Amino acid sequence: MYDQLTFETREEDLRLRGCWEGVLTKVSSMMAPKMAERFLSRIRPAGLHDGVAVLEVPNSFNGEWIRSRCLSDLQEAISEELGETVLVELRVNAAARRPEITAMAEVKAQPVVVERSTNGFSPSDKYRFDNFVTGQSNRLAFAGAKAIAAEPGKKYNPLFIYGPSGLGKTHLLHSIAREILLRDPSFPVVYISAQQFAEELISSLQQGKIEPFRRAQRNVGIWLVDDIQFIAGKDRTQEELFYMFNHLHQTGKQIVLCSDRPPRELHLMDERLRSRFESGLVADIQWPDTETRSAILLSKAHEEGVPLTTQVALYLAEHVPGNIRNLEGAMTKLAVQSSLNDHEISMDLAREMVELHYSQAALAKPSFTQILDVVSKFYRIPVEEIRGTSRKAPIALARHVAVYLTREVTQGSWKHIGHQFGDRDHTSMMHAYEKISKMAGGDRDFANVVRSLLRNLNPDGQ
Ligand code: ADP
Ligand code: MG
Numbered sequence: 001m002y003d004q005l006t007f008e009t010r011e012e013d014l015r016l017r018g019c020w021e022g023v024l025t026k027v028s029s030m031m032a033p034k035m036a037e038r039f040l041s042r043i044r045p046a047g048l049h050d051g052v053a054v055l056e057v058p059n060s061f062n063g064e065w066i067r068s069r070c071l072s073d074l075q076e077a078i079s080e081e082l083g084e085t086v087l088v089e090l091r092v093n094a095a096a097r098r099p100e101i102t103a104m105a106e107v108k109a110q111p112v113v114v115e116r117s118t119n120g121f122s123p124s125d126k127y128r129f130d131n132f133v134t135g136q137s138n139r140l141a142f143a144g145a146k147a148i149a150a151e152p153g154k155k156y157n158p159l160f161i162y163g164p165s166g167l168g169k170t171h172l173l174h175s176i177a178r179e180i181l182l183r184d185p186s187f188p189v190v191y192i193s194a195q196q197f198a199e200e201l202i203s204s205l206q207q208g209k210i211e212p213f214r215r216a217q218r219n220v221g222i223w224l225v226d227d228i229q230f231i232a233g234k235d236r237t238q239e240e241l242f243y244m245f246n247h248l249h250q251t252g253k254q255i256v257l258c259s260d261r262p263p264r265e266l267h268l269m270d271e272r273l274r275s276r277f278e279s280g281l282v283a284d285i286q287w288p289d290t291e292t293r294s295a296i297l298l299s300k301a302h303e304e305g306v307p308l309t310t311q312v313a314l315y316l317a318e319h320v321p322g323n324i325r326n327l328e329g330a331m332t333k334l335a336v337q338s339s340l341n342d343h344e345i346s347m348d349l350a351r352e353m354v355e356l357h358y359s360q361a362a363l364a365k366p367s368f369t370q371i372l373d374v375v376s377k378f379y380r381i382p383v384e385e386i387r388g389t390s391r392k393a394p395i396a397l398a399r400h401v402a403v404y405l406t407r408e409v410t411q412g413s414w415k416h417i418g419h420q421f422g423d424r425d426h427t428s429m430m431h432a433y434e435k436i437s438k439m440a441g442g443d444r445d446f447a448n449v450v451r452s453l454l455r456n457l458n459p460d461g462q
Pocket of ligand 1: 132172296324
């Protein structure tokens, strides 16, 4: 019924698939049959990992609709069917798209299929040079990326791209990879986020397999490292990265790095690394102006088959705060709303949506109560116990995770957080936070749990 089973189909995934009919029956009984048919029937239960059920949806409209209407119902139904509490993560899988999915979606040209590179990475076909909109704010980064894709290792080495989150850095990295692989499918492209690099390093150190790790990383023609700021303060990872950097650089291999800040502001980064980062082309991406923002939005609308007028695009570009990711989220919300009402995307609808979701009041961060609630549901420990004083290991763990999330989400002071947790000392809050950061740094499964909890709190977050 779903994809064919392969050797790699895991028992956990089978459990999820096995209970799926039951989940659908439960959740669809809570909504109009038309909506169930339109949205639920297109979900694909992709897998179950460490308490997180991954559900694939065919496009971002479906995802947004499900998130806003029935995510918690789905979570509850799956948990009941499986007999254990799970979190739900929604992922868009364009391949799961069927032609009839959105009445609005135009029939588009088939995306070019890029061969997988030798290390198994295949760049997203959403992120291409031809759909990257350029303006004053990103011209240099774009030009640098194009030059490198044309002749890896020949021009600027390394290319260091920096700029705030959500402004197209990952888009450029994928575009480089894509262009190279289209030309030469066997070219060894490695794309890795600095976080993944650190996690893989730790696990290979634990297993005493540092050499295979080094070999895998070194065997590349182009090394694309995303979100390098992540390794600030992580000395062992920096050491390894330095080693790798030098090896690749000396052998003429191309290196591209992305960061949310310029090299000189990467505090807690080894000076030798910083100066290496600055030794090629350093290109920034700035906040785009309103015209570029609306041009990007119109390009996305075209790709997704959303009928967006220039007037509405300009209005959104002016009124939706935040980065391009937020802007795309706003367009998706608008498209969902218009398809549900069977009404075109008008200025009135856009104004209503902006008022509802992006006015000052609507932008409030998740509250402390919501955070406690999410942790309590996940660990099945009552809120009072999380806020209480018990030192039993599972309760203390849940409490520490709650402290971590509170700090990440609210950015509150340690003192204030201590107060929220029943007048606790601020240093114990800091220790709890550090403890969870360390655990997540050394244990991938645990890191996934924390990430999913964060995402559940902050579905629009980065
Ligand atoms: P970053 O890595 O800088 O955090 P991403 O590359 O993930 O940002 O970009 C966030 C979203 O914004 C992506 O969907 C991306 O396609 C889109 N985006 C950002 N800048 C542009 C641009 N100049 N042209 C087209 N899309 C863009
Ligand atoms: Mg990114």
